[in-house]
Amino acid sequence: MEITMFERGGHGSSPETTVDPVVMAAATVMRLQTVVSREIALTDDAVVTVGALQAGSSANIIPDQALLRLNIRTYDDQVRDRVLAAIKRIAAGEAMTSGAPKPPTLTMGNAFPLTVNDENATQKVTRAPRERVGDDQVKRAGLASASEDFTVLARAWNVPSVYWLVGGTDARKYAEAERAGRVNELPSNHSPEFAPVLDPTLPTGIETMLAAAGAWLGPTAPK
Numbered sequence: 001m002e003i004t005m006f007e008r009g010g011h012g013s014s015p016e017t018t019v020d021p022v023v024m025a026a027a028t029v030m031r032l033q034t035v036v037s038r039e040i041a042l043t044d045d046a047v048v049t050v051g052a053l054q055a056g057s058s059a060n061i062i063p064d065q066a067l068l069r070l071n072i073r074t075y076d077d078q079v080r081d082r083v084l085a086a087i088k089r090i091a092a093g094e095a096m097t098s099g100a101p102k103p104p105t106l107t108m109g110n111a112f113p114l115t116v117n118d119e120n121a122t123q124k125v126t127r128a129p130r131e132r133v134g135d136d137q138v139k140r141a142g143l144a145s146a147s148e149d150f151t152v153l154a155r156a157w158n159v160p161s162v163y164w165l166v167g168g169t170d171a172r173k174y175a176e177a178e179r180a181g182r183v184n185e186l187p188s189n190h191s192p193e194f195a196p197v198l199d200p201t202l203p204t205g206i207e208t209m210l211a212a213a214g215a216w217l218g219p220t221a222p223k
Contacts, residue, residue, distance in 0.1 A: 009064030118160035168196025
């Protein structure tokens with residue numbers, strides 16, 4: 001989602017003649033932090049991230065608008081509706097409080113439905129990689145907040161689907177971080193420090209993919 005907030009720009013030496021969008025955007029970012037912490041139940045899950053705040057180009061100029069780019073993730077459509085409603089209310093409220101000349105505009109960007117693995121297909125696909133790379137190398141993943149357009153294809157074709165992940169961190173480094181309770185400190189995708197270990201990541205990924213495909217395409221696969 002993108003939120004564009006409009007104000008009255010002017011010279012940085014005379015803020016009293018302006019309505020500052022930088023201040024309004026900053027207040028909006030802070031207020032958005034309460035959406036998950038105060039409006040979503042403990043038993044539900046949601047993420048609201050402000051990934052970009054863009055406003056102004058010079059230290060002595062108060063701009064006339066600010067742009068916020070948000071990333072929103074939920075596991076439930078009703079929770080998503082509550083989160084979106086809260087974001088819209090907060091953005092409009094901060095604009096009104098600041099005396100903005102007009103309300104903000106909210107534009108929805110890419111949106112993907114939930115990715116839910118088919119249970120029967122998951123059991124079938126899981127058996128093949130276990131036999132190929134070893135039972136101890138295949139683990140059932142928990143909920144993940146990453147978005148994925150993979151499920152769009154499965155829903156469009158109305159077919160069962162299974163989405164799995166291949167670890168790319170050095171096994172010893174991961175084990176050490178796990179023992180120390182510092183797994184979240186390991187670089188993840190989109191981090192500038194993220195560098196997957198090519199071996200055995202690529203061979204393992206290829207082997208598991210071929211094994212899973214063979215489970216469906218082999219002689220004993222269902223027609």
